[in-house]
Amino acid sequence: MGNYTLRKYDSIKLNGVKRHGEGLRIFCLQELTKTNTPEWEQAVYRFIIEWLSFEDFVTAHTSGSTGKPKEIRLQKKYMIASALKTIDFFNLSEGKTVLLCLSANYIAGKMMLIRAMVGGFNLLLAEPTGAPLKQINEPIDFTAMVPLQVFNSLPDFGHKVKNVIIGGGVLSSELLKKMHGLPTRFFETYGMTETVSHVAVKLIGEESTPFKAMPNVTFAIDNRGCLIITAPDITDHPIVTNDIVELRDDCEFFFLGRYDNVINSGGVKIIPEEVERKLSDVLKVPFLISAVPDEKLGEKVVVVLQEYSQGNLSLSDLSACLSPYEIPKAILRIAQFPLTDSGKVKRYEVRKMIAEEYH
Incomplete structure (x- = not known):
């Protein structure tokens, strides 16, 4: 797997400059030795170096929102499969411009890097602040944000961003109202570190819209009413979650809340x-x-x-x-x-x- 990954997905265009293979690895190492490289940017370069290694996996951590963060290993082949699902779902073609404004220490940020490698996109790097679009002057085809970033960026969306996936928190009714009418398409996502980013999305703006499965993902529920995810190309076995859902069919559900809560x-x-x-x-x-x-x-x-x-x-x-x-x-x-x-x-x-x- 390591050789295949290096051969096929070992290049990335960062801020308009494409590098690949050993040249990319050396560039990342050089940036890490600079004393003025900010920590958020160092996380990007550390992950790229880890991706270019001959290991079949990368190390990630769960968010820690429901307990102590856990370290887990993610298979690179699953990360590639997840990236391909998103690229296919959003019909993103080579040469598109995407934005990374989340921490590369966590799965959402890591997957933006993998999508750029797999899809051949130009990836712009922005500090993961509460209002990242203030740093951006060119049109963006796709990005991922948390609700706070969306809220703070509302005046800056305009025609600047085409598609935004949102995860990591609840969307308030106030925010949903303010997003209504903007030309940007907003999607709420459902996923976790264990599923290598999102496995379901729903378009924001349509009333009572369920989460819909990404390609090759199906759903069931257990006796607690919690979601079971089957996605053979990104996990070795079905994942039993602690998320209470209302299941419409094996591809759609409404999220209700966490069993832990x-x-x-x-x-x-x-x-x-x-x-x-x-x-x-x-x-x-x-x-x-x-x-x-x-x-x-x-x-x-x-x-x-x-x-x-x-x-x-x-x-x-x-x-x-x-x-x-x-x-x-x-x-x-x-x-x-x-x-x-x-x-x-x-x-x-x-x-x-x-x-x-x-x-």
């Missing part, structure tokens, strides 16, 4: 992500639905805000759009939501913080 309040199971979607029109500030221990209910639902947020909020403001069991029993505040390096809220840490503070 389910709140059991008085015997009623509540999915925080569903409550958050209902409240996204009411709360225009960063918030989270969580739970604290309760003697009577076992767990009781609470809404958690950052300290500076919406000072005069009352529980009655939240009740109109929720079922009786979903209504938060308290409003709690913490100084700052703990985030992973890829920008996801660490829900399990929030629970720990408010449990300690509540008692």
